[in-house]
Amino acid sequence: MSLWKLGIIFIIPVLYGVPLSSKERETVCGYGSCHTVDDNKINVHLVPHSHDDVGWLKTVDQYYYYEVQYILSSVVAALLENPDRRFIQVETAYFYTWWNQQTDLIKSEVRQLVNEGRLEIVNGAWSMNDEAAVHYQCTIDQYTLGLRVIEDALGKCARPRVGWQIDPFGHSREQASLLSQFGMDAIFFARLDYRDRAKRQNDRSMDMLWRGSANLGSGSTIFASALYHQYNCPSDFCFDIHCNDPPIIIDKDSPEYNWEDRVNEFVNFVREQSQLYPTNHILITLGDDFQYQAAHNDFINIDRLIEGFKVFNPTMDGKELNVIYSTPSCYTKAVRDYVEAKNLTLDLKLDDFFPFSYTPNSVFTGYFTSRPTSKRLERFANNLQQVTKQLTALSGDSYSYNNTLGQAIGVMQHHDAITGTEKEAVEKDYHRSIVKGMNEAHPHINSAFSSLIGMTDSLNLKSCLLSNVSICSESDKDEFSILIYNPLARNTSHYIQVPVNDGTWKITDPSGTKYNEFYFTDIKQVLSTGGEIENQLTDPIRNFDYITKDTGEKVLDKxxxxxxxxxxxxxxxxxxxxxxxxxxxFHFSELGIAGPIGFSDRYITFNQDNGLLKSITLHNTTLDVTQQLMFYKSCSGISDAYVFRPDVDERDAIELGNVTNTVFVNDGNLIREVKQVWNDWATQIIRLYKEEDFIEFDWLVGPIDVSDDIGKEVITRYSTELNTGGVFYTDSNGREIIYRKKDYRPTYEYTEEEPQAGNYYPVNTKIFVKDDERRFSVITDRSEGGSSMNSGEIELMLNRNLLHTEEGVTGENLNETEYGQFLVARGSHFVTVGEPTTGNSGRSMAAIERDIAQRKFLQPWVFYTTDQVSVKEQSFLNAELPVNRTGLKKKNKILIRLEHILEKNEDPELSKQVTVDISDLFKTIKIVSMEEFTLGANTPLEENERLVWPQIADTEDKSGSFE
Known part of the structure; x- marks a missing residue:
């Protein structure tokens, strides 16, 4: 398998679609179903569509039952009336619900429309995902879910050929890479920075090629098109029932007759757009949010518009116009053919489209952080979903790939869900769906474990979903057991935190086990002594008794x-x-912070005058580091769920105040803790572990005090002595690393209207700064907005409480409530330092950081039980995978994904290619055959034929992370 490539293998062959009935016509789908274009004319591709958010101002169910179900039914009926008509369907979550409510006759008609290319599936994912706050593994999963549902219902002709990401607020390079690995030929989008848009329009580079990966070469290159007028209809040409534009009237005897005038008006729009694109093809969207509920209204007018160009034959700058029903894929194919015929070279994009700004003062970087507890819940739920998929696949349980939790997480990837840009009632509905899915997963987990262990009675394993606030009825006992499942395909060790009652506790584990413990290049053999395990009590970060009013459960003491x-x-x-x-x-005592705190090879020091962090020593490296909580005053009426804008009269972040108490509270043998309190709503614990590659900053922010009627955006800022010259690095959806520089864009001239917000970027798992000798990194437990405002600094936004934005898009302020008060958010940063290239024990810091991020993304899952588990310890693998491969992700039928988690040149040894033999990998599965699929698991690799763009063959990128 190629370095850094995601390989996909189905072990059991998959059946595709449903056989055509005798009434269904011969398949003519794909590019062969496109209407004819003419290279000697201006080809105008009209694309009817409806953008259907899976939740935003209304919940998913409210949108479906009040609007979307009528859109789909109305469109199908209208398409059947005229074989020339076209329509694209995007959100599989809605299509799946609608499909299951249709008769066999309607299903047969829909397959016919798909097989003839008249109804085209684009994107195909469960939802149109955000591209800033999502992790690549969750994006892959929600595409796989959507693509499999579409394939099972509609067959091969329904395989999407293009991505349709028209509404997310900025676009990631990793999204382009993933789409190329799904086998798609193009991505269409609408939102890019106003300066970038202006330059591209001037350069006629709105159509481009986009290199999605610094590691996969030309194979990750995809055609990309930035839509001219967002994704709505041209002005005065919206024919939907929600619109007030005049219809096209062809009766010459009517005083309302306007056919020729309307055609000429449309020519003017075409002229304006055609001057901005590099070929004689332009794409015009005809649709908007939740349009086509009465599709006949739209289609009858589009029919007349197209016919009008044939009747009146208007010209534009001496050229005739070929106006046709089309789709994004047909447009892609037409542009590709024209580029090849004319030997044109398109602009090559190498970076991403963040941050996005509509105007100089509206920078969409607030949503990188908005609703931080939702962002953490999604990450937490995905952890359980991966555990569930693995166990049920290993045991042969009937847990469908299309399950409640997978659907809920798929919806949560939506660009108004994980972003936090929805109404608060909709957010609560997302949470309801996720918790429902997590609860429904447990019976399958119990059945799977019982089967794997060989127990006749089903286990009763439970999870404590509120353990982060010290609520866990399963551990509110004097005796209980926990079963810890490791979802990684390699051995790992992990510090476990369990809420308990105060007292003295004894923990025992399976005894006398010899094992090898892997630390990337190091392998050390350990002999477990068995019996009692060393443990340590500590206090919760704060008192969470206020939650019990809603839950009725007890908050545990320790x-x-x-x-x-x-x-x-x-x-x-x-x-x-x-x-x-x-x-x-455990006896709480306020110990002094005069000397180093920690262990002999990892410790921190503090400034005695202000109580703030002074230095960190880790990996044989000492670095001066100051860390403090601060806040930006939000700009009234502008800073909202989407937009981050500090107060224009006081732009710089303000110190939260003096640390009222910095106390060394725990000096045990396993951990050392320092608790810092700024005020009653801002607290953190800096926690050092005896055997870990990081220092944990366990922060708690909220309810943010806005009693002064000023919204606040709370950040943590790490200031180091590194000389970084404004350069820093962030991850792209948790995968590749991208070079960033303050006040700089690689493809257009940056202007400084918003010096803070304009320098914020999405941080999904990691941000770091470095010089030639040392590297300072922060790994996050969820997606956050981050930046480096000054040399050697890293700042990350933690929580936001904004006022006076009720006139914004959602009609609400971003001052969400939970358990009867403004939001309290708790999270962790995992900070590590070291030499960039050698790190610790010969490992590069990049390898160390990848390891930490992977272990935190797929943490061991703690199940509670009072049952007697017959087998106390085992692995379901016959051998570990190499340490630079990801853990397996399992689905029914059985799907295996292998991944190299290091980029080219990140580590001298571990970045090399590795051979993996999986023929006898599993204890419970006998592999008899294998077939490799594209990343979305819907197309056998041998059937995947992407469009080839002649210019990309000789433009291999050599720049790594594009420095």
Missing amino acids: VLIFRAENLPALGYKVYKFQRISSESS
């Missing part, structure tokens, strides 16, 4: 921490907990 050693690859261990005394083993 948090018990221990290190789960050598959790087996794709396996588990069982630990038994006993409270042997009610006398506490």
Whole structure:
């Protein structure tokens, strides 16, 4: 497998679609179904569509039952009336609900429309995902879900050939890379910075080629088209029932007759747009949000518009116009053929389209952080989803690939869900769906585990979904067990936190086990002594009693921490907990911070005058680091769920105030903790682990004080002594790293109207700064907005409470409530430092950071039980995968994904290609045949034939992360 490539293999062949009935005509789908174009004319591609958000101002169900179901039914009926008509369907979540409510006759007619290219599926994902706040693994999963549903219902002709990302607020390079690996030929989008748009229009480079990966070469290149007028209808040409534009009237005897005038008006629009694109093809969208509920209104007028160009034959600058019904894929093919025929060279895009600005003062960087608890819930739920898929696949359980939790997470990728740009009631509905899915997954987990272990009675494993606020009825006992499952395909060790009652606790694990523990290049053999496991009590970060009014559950007194050693690859261990005394083993004491705090090889120091962090020592490297919580005053009426804009009269971030208390609260053998309190709504614990590659900053922000009637956007800022010259690095959806520089854009001239917001970028898992000698990195537990405003700095936005934005898009302020008060957000940053190239024990810092990010994204899952588990420890693999491969992700039928998690040249040894033998990898599965598929798992690789663009063969990028 090629370096950095995601390989996909189905072990059990997949059946595609449903056989055509005798009434369905011969398949003529794909590019062969496109209407004829003429290279000697201006070809105008009219694309009817409806953009149907899966939640935003209304919930998913409200949108579907009040609007979307009528759109789909109306469109199908209208398409059947005229074989020339075309329509594109995008959101599979809605199509799936509608499809299941149709008769066999309607289903047969829909397949006919798809097979003839008259109804085209584009994108094909469960939702039109955001591209800033999503993780690439979740994007892949929600595409796989949508593509499989479409394929099973409609067959091969329904395979999407283009991405349709018209509404997200900026676009990531990784999205382009993923689409190319799904086998798609193009991506269409609408939102790019106003300066970028102006330059591209002037240069006629609105159509371009986009290199999605610095590692995959020309194979990741995809055609990209920026839509001219967003994605709505041209002005005065909206024929939907929601619009007031005049219809096209062809009766010459009517005083309302306007046919020829309307055709000429449209010519003017075509002239304006055609001057901005590089070929004689232009694409014009005819649609908008939730349009075509009465599709006949739209189509009858489009029919007349097209016919009018044939009747009146207007010309534009001496050229005739060929106005046709079309689709984005037909437009792509036409442009590609024209480019080849004319030997044209399109602009080559190498970076991304962040941040996005409509105007100089509206920079869409606030949504990188908005609704931080939603962003964490999505990451948390995905962790359980991967665990569930693995276990049910290994056991042969009937957990469908199309399950409740997968659907809920797929919806959560939507660009008004994970972004936090929806109404608060809609957010609560997203949470309801996710929690429902998590609860429904547990019976399948119990059945799977029981089968795998060989138990006749089903286990009763439970999860504590509120353990981060010290609520867990399953551990509110004097004796219980936990089963820890490791979803990574390699052994790992993890510090586990369990809410418990105060007292002295004894933990035991399976005994006498010899094992190898992998630390990338290092392998050390350890002999477990068995019996009692060292543990340590600590206090919760704050009192969460206010939550009990809604949950009715008890908040537990303490948090018990221990290190789960050598959790087996794709396996588990069982630990038994006993409270042997009610006398506490932890006594809170305020210890001094005068000297180094930590362990001999990893420690921190503090400034005695202000109580702030002073330095970090880790990986044999010491770096001066100051960290503090701060806030921006939000600009009234502008800074909202989408937009980040500090107050124009006081732009710079303001210190939250003096640290009222910096206390060394825990000096145990496993962890050392320093608690810092700024005020009653801003607290953090800096936690050092005896055996970890990072220092944890466990922060809690909220409810943010807005009693002064000023909205606040709270950040954490890490200031180091590194000389970075304004350069910093962020990840792209958790995968490749992208070079950033303050006040700079690689493709257009940057202007400084918004010096803070204009320099913010999405941080999905990592941001770092470096010089020639040292590197400072922060790994996040969710997506956040981040930047480097000054040399050596990293700042990340944690929580936002905004006022006076009720006139914005949603009609609401972003001051969400939870449990009867303004939002409280808790999270963690995992900070690491070291030499960039060698790091610790010969590892590069890049390899260390990849390891941390992977272990935090797919953490061991803690199940609670009072049952006696017959087998206390085992792995379901016969051998671990190499440490620079990701853990397996399993689905029914069985789907395996292997991934190299390091980029080219990130590590001298670990970036090399690795051979993996999976023929006898699983203990419970016998592999008898294999077939490789595209990344979305809907197309066998041998059937994948992407369009070839002649110019890309000789333009291999050599720039790595595009420095």
